[in-house]
Amino acid sequence: xxxxxxxxxxxxxxxxxxxxxxxxxxxxxxxxxxxxxxxxxxxxxxxxxxxxxxxxxxxxxxxxxxxxxxxxxxxxxxxxxxxxxxxxxxxxxxxxxxxxxxxxxxxxxxxxxxxxxxxxxxxxxxxxxxxxxxxxxxxxxxxxxxxxxxxxxxxxxxxxxxxxxxxxxxxxxxxxxxxxxxxxxxxxxxxxxxxxxxxxxxxxxxxxxxxxxxxxxxxxxxxxxxxxxxxxxxxxxxxxxxxxxxxxxxxxxxxxxxxxxxxxxxxxxxxxxxxxxxxxxxxxxxxxxxxxxxxxxxxxxxxxxxxxxxxxxxxxxxxxxxxxxxxxxxxxxxxxxxxxxxxxxxxxxxxxxxxxxxxxxxxxxxxxxxxxxxxxxxxxxxxxxxxxxxxxxxxxxxxxxxxxxxxxxxxxxxxxxxxxxxxxxxxxxxxxxxxxxxxxxxxxxxxxxxxxxxxxxxxxxxxxxxxxxxxxxxxxxxxxxxxxxxxxxxxxxxxxxxxxxxxxxxxxxxxxxxxxxxxxxxxxxxxxxxxxxxxxxxxxxxxxxxxxxxxxxxxxxxxxxxxxxxxxxxxxxxxxxxxxxxxxxxxxxxxxxxxxxxxxxxxxxxxxxxxxxxxxxxxxxxxxxxxxxxxxxxxxxxxxxxxxxxxxxxxxxxxxxxxxxxxxxxxxxxxxxxxxxxxxxxxxxxxxxxxxxxxxxxxxxxxxxxxxxxxxxxxxxxxxxxxxxxxxxxxx
Ligand code: MN
Numbered sequence: 001x002x003x004x005x006x007x008x009x010x011x012x013x014x015x016x017x018x019x020x021x022x023x024x025x026x027x028x029x030x031x032x033x034x035x036x037x038x039x040x041x042x043x044x045x046x047x048x049x050x051x052x053x054x055x056x057x058x059x060x061x062x063x064x065x066x067x068x069x070x071x072x073x074x075x076x077x078x079x080x081x082x083x084x085x086x087x088x089x090x091x092x093x094x095x096x097x098x099x100x101x102x103x104x105x106x107x108x109x110x111x112x113x114x115x116x117x118x119x120x121x122x123x124x125x126x127x128x129x130x131x132x133x134x135x136x137x138x139x140x141x142x143x144x145x146x147x148x149x150x151x152x153x154x155x156x157x158x159x160x161x162x163x164x165x166x167x168x169x170x171x172x173x174x175x176x177x178x179x180x181x182x183x184x185x186x187x188x189x190x191x192x193x194x195x196x197x198x199x200x201x202x203x204x205x206x207x208x209x210x211x212x213x214x215x216x217x218x219x220x221x222x223x224x225x226x227x228x229x230x231x232x233x234x235x236x237x238x239x240x241x242x243x244x245x246x247x248x249x250x251x252x253x254x255x256x257x258x259x260x261x262x263x264x265x266x267x268x269x270x271x272x273x274x275x276x277x278x279x280x281x282x283x284x285x286x287x288x289x290x291x292x293x294x295x296x297x298x299x300x301x302x303x304x305x306x307x308x309x310x311x312x313x314x315x316x317x318x319x320x321x322x323x324x325x326x327x328x329x330x331x332x333x334x335x336x337x338x339x340x341x342x343x344x345x346x347x348x349x350x351x352x353x354x355x356x357x358x359x360x361x362x363x364x365x366x367x368x369x370x371x372x373x374x375x376x377x378x379x380x381x382x383x384x385x386x387x388x389x390x391x392x393x394x395x396x397x398x399x400x401x402x403x404x405x406x407x408x409x410x411x412x413x414x415x416x417x418x419x420x421x422x423x424x425x426x427x428x429x430x431x432x433x434x435x436x437x438x439x440x441x442x443x444x445x446x447x448x449x450x451x452x453x454x455x456x457x458x459x460x461x462x463x464x465x466x467x468x469x470x471x472x473x474x475x476x477x478x479x480x481x482x483x484x485x486x487x488x489x490x491x492x493x494x495x496x497x498x499x500x501x502x503x504x505x506x507x508x509x510x511x512x513x514x515x516x517x518x519x520x521x522x523x524x525x526x527x528x529x530x531x532x533x534x535x536x537x538x539x540x541x542x543x544x545x546x547x548x549x550x551x552x553x554x555x556x557x558x559x560x561x562x563x564x565x566x567x568x569x570x571x572x573x574x575x576x577x578x579x580x581x582x583x584x585x586x587x588x589x590x591x592x593x594x595x596x597x598x599x600x601x602x603x604x605x606x607x608x609x610x611x612x613x614x615x616x617x618x619x620x621x622x623x624x625x626x627x628x629x630x631x632x633x634x635x636x637x638x639x640x641x642x643x644x645x646x647x648x649x650x651x652x653x654x655x656x657x658x659x660x661x662x663x664x665x666x667x668x669x670x671x672x673x674x675x676x677x678x679x680x681x682x683x684x685x686x687x688x689x690x691x692x693x694x695x696x697x698x699x700x701x702x703x704x705x706x707x708x709x710x711x712x713x714x715x716x717x718x719x720x721x722x723x724x725x726x727x728x729x730x731x732x
Contacts, residue, residue, distance in 0.1 A: 019069055020046050026076035027085060038082045041108075045086035048107060052090075052097040059168035067161055068092060074157035078352045084150045087115030091154055094120045118151030119158070121459065152188070156197050159185050163204035178208040193322055193353025199258040206260040217259045220273045228254065228280060234332050235282060235303075242298045250295060251285040280331075281338040285347050289314060292341045296325055299339060303329035306336065314346070322350050409460045417462075422455050422481050429464045430485035437488055441467040453479040471496065474616075501545030502538050504631055508603060509544055511630075512551040521559070525551070528558050550602070598622050604629035605729065609655035609707060614645035654703040656685060657710055658729035663722040665696040672720050677702055680713040 016024070024042060029035050049068050056064035072088035080088075086108060093099045094116055101120075105113040163181060166174050182205045189198035207214040232254030243250050266273060284295055292314060299305075309328035317323045324342040331337035342350065409417050409428065419427055425445065430437030442465040443450055456462065472489040480486055513519045529540040532549060543549035555562060598614075604626040606612045613629075614622040624645055625631065661673060670689055677684055677700065685701040704710040714726055 016043065019066075023069055023073050023076060023085075026073055027082065028076065028079040041082055042085060042089070045089040045108060045112070048104075049089040049093055052093045052099045056096065058165065060165055064092070064096070067165070070161045070164075071154065071157040074160060075154065078153070078157075079348075080150065080153060083111045084115065084154060086112045087119065087150065087154050088157060090116050091119045091158060095123055114148060115151055115154060118148055119154050122151065122155055149192075152192070156185065156189060156194065156201075160197065160200055160204070163201060163208070166204070166208055174208050178205045181205050182209075189353075193318075193349060194351070195322070195353065196351040197353075199261075202260040203258050206263060210263075213263055214259055217262055217273065221256055221259070221262075228256070231280065231332070231335070232282060235337065239284075239298065239302065242302070243295060246294060246298070248286055248291045248294060250291070252282060254280065254282050257281060280335065281340065283340045283342075283347075285342060285344055287343065289343060292325055292343065295341050296327065299327065299329060299341070303331055303337070305329050314342075322353075324350060407456060407458045409456050409458070409462050412461060412463045419456065420481050424454060424456065424479050424481070425450065425452050425462060425464060426476055426480050426489075427482040427485045428456065428462045429466075430480075430482065430488055432464065434488055436464055436466055437485060438472060438492055439466040439468060439470045441465050441470045452476070498538075498542055501542040503541075503545070504603070505541030505543065505545030507631060509541070509551050511603075516555075518555070518562075521555070524558060525554055528554060531557055598624055601625040601629060601631065603631045607655065607657065607729075608647045608653070609657065609704060609710075611707070612645050612647070614643045616643060654683070654705060657702055657704055659700045659702065659714070660727045660729065661696075661698045661700070661717065661723060661725075662727075663696055663720075663724045665691045665694050666722050669696060669720075669722055670698065673698060673700070673717060673723075676713060676717040676720060680709065680716065682709065682713060 020043065023046070024039060027038065027042065029038060046069075050065050053063070053065040053068065058064050058067055068089050068091065071091060072085045075085045075088045090104060090108070090112065093104065094101055101113055101117055104116055159181060162177065166177060169177070181201055186198055186201050186205065189195075189201060203214075236252040236254070240250065240252060262273070265271070269275075284299075286292055286295055306328040309326070311326040313322060313324050313326065323346040324340050327339045327341075329337050329339060407419055407421055407423065409419060409423075411417060411432070417428060417431055419431060425443030426437060426440055429440040429443070440452070443452060443454070444463040444465070445454060445456065445460050447461070447463075472492045474493065476489050477486065480489065509522070509525065510519075513522060513525075526537045526540070529535065529537055532540065532543070532554070534540050534543065540549070540554075544551065544554075599622075600606060601615075601623050606624055606626040606629075611627040612624050613627045614624050616622055622643065622645065663669065670687075674684065674687070683703040685703060687698065687700050689696060689698040691697075702710075702713075704713075717723060718726055
């Protein structure tokens with residue numbers, strides 16, 4: 001009597017449902033001591049799957065979970081590892097039930113979860129186009145989305161069972177699925193060397209798309225069976241005898257070609273079923289490679305070979321690793337017979353192709369096993385495109401350690417794009433076209449808008465949104481990874497910086513000339529670039545804008561006779577004052593960080609007490625401007641480079657300000673000015689005055705607490721009779 005608990009805890013009482021045991025008996029157990037653990041794991045997946053599909057039915061009316069078990073059984077028959085079989089049991093759990101990936105991860109770990117996730121993702125990709133190129137791209141997409149070849153193998157098992165039960169679907173759906181199978185899964189199975197999968201799927205497609213023709217061939221194969229078996233015995237019996245004499249153990253069996261290949265030949269050669277001679281074929285399987293050649297010799301001794309139909313795929317395997325000897329001989333009654341000779345191991349590879357590698361791995365003949373990651377895809381995709389490439393190379397791809405340095409993503413049209421790991425939509429955009437990169441405004445990954453610094457994942461579909469007015473920003477350099485993107489961004493930014501410097505230079509030059517009342521020299525200055533080793537006016541303006549060259553320096557060179565007018569002393573005085581004023585502080589801080597590399601904008605010459613803003617220059621630290629500096633509007637175009645900065649001062653520090661007061665000379669003027677200052681409760685540090693042509697110029701260095709105090713005092717001073725204007729040093 002069965003244990004009543006078996007229904008709930010069969011793994012504890014040792015009584016499992018028959019459906020589970022049917023599956024488990026097919027599972028390849030690599031080592032006897034792993035048997036119980038594998039059984040426990042498979043049971044957990046089985047139990048989990050069964051519960052998650054509870055109540056669901058397939059179109060055929062049977063419980064949905066039967067499909068999952070059928071898929072798992074196919075995987076077991078291909079001797080897949082237990083993780084893959086668990087993946088098969090759970091492959092529809094996320095798609096169709098309330099279960100999510102986190103549940104599966106918690107129960108079954110990363111490996112199984114990744115397989116289920118891969119199959120679920122593949123399910124989301126629909127093949128629609130009829131174009132052959134699209135089918136090829138679709139294949140590549142499947143591979144890259146899969147990440148792990150075992151995902152594809154689960155997908156094959158899934159597709160086989162779905163095709164086997166396709167009759168329950170509406171006709172139009174049958175057609176769509178069959179076409180997809182024919183155009184994508186059959187060629188993929190072929191390329192991956194999974195012959196048995198390929199023939200199975202091919203016949204299922206044939207049956208779905210041409211049901212009448214399929215039935216016709218099926219019945220003819222059945223009715224000719226007895227005759228065929230008799231004929232094959234006529235060949236194999238004497239052959240077996242000869243082989244025994246040499247001590248070669250061989251398994252000989254006649255095989256019928258697939259329905260679809262027989263039909264294909266009938267159509268191609270316009271012949272009836274009976275006229276197709278080579279639907280008879282014999283396969284011999286032996287232990288060792290040498291035995292293959294010995295067997296071939298015996299075969300050719302007994303029957304006359306058809307010379308041009310001999311092929312040695314053992315010496316030169318096909319690109320999908322298929323190995324076998326093919327020959328055609330003239331058999332009894334003058335009928336042509338196709339012969340295949342191979343070892344058992346070759347047979348396994350020929351039937352389940354890549355899937356066989358998980359089996360060999362367990363047997364230990366593949367040292368490192370098949371890698372489960374992505375790198376092989378790049379070469380795999382290449383090799384899939386050329387049949388002629390070296391098959392050993394192909395198989396090596398399945399063994400090498402994968403360095404995770406490549407990803408594959410797709411354009412919205414389905415074209416494959418290869419990028420380095422961590423690539424972002426910007427890298428993708430520049431890969432597609434430089435202009436697309438330069439004008440990249442935003443990006444959609446898998447139809448969702450994402451930040452431009454998003455790291456792309458294998459299989460993502462990327463769409464770039466562009467705008468003609470968009471330009472690269474400095475921020476992009478922080479996350480792009482391709483040199484193509486970096487080079488182009490730098491190029492554009494340099495050009496931008498150049499244009500900015502030119503504009504700034506132009507502004508500075510005009511201002512200085514206005515102040516010196518030398519505007520008429522503008523053209524002369526503009527054409528003086530060669531005196532400074534520059535090639536054109538723009539380069540001259542750029543040098544001024546960058547601060548490499550001053551207008552005064554230029555004037556001194558082209559009009560040395562005007563030197564007094566340039567008032568060199570004033571220049572020197574001013575510089576001395578700036579240094580003196582700035583020396584009173586400990587420097588500049590940027591959001592509390594000090595020791596910055598700082599230069600002061602020559603356009604506004606900020607001094608302590610002024611409100612400032614910093615402009616981040618590449619490689620030269622921060623240029624500090626007064627926040628009311630007239631060149632700031634120019635810089636503001638790149639607002640991401642403007643940063644708030646502060647003088648590093650104590651709260652009660654006093655600041656030095658240098659004032660220049662110009663006015664008509666009169667008696668008592670200096671006294672009146674000094675009064676303004678002292679009455680405003682400000683200290684005078686130094687005073688200097690000179691008179692020329694009845695115009696008095698006075699310089700004060702005064703100490704202020706803040707700008708408000710200064711402004712009040714200047715207002716008062718402006719009202720003093722005779723004063724024409726007051727200027728703060730550096731302000732123009
Ligand atoms: Mn399924």
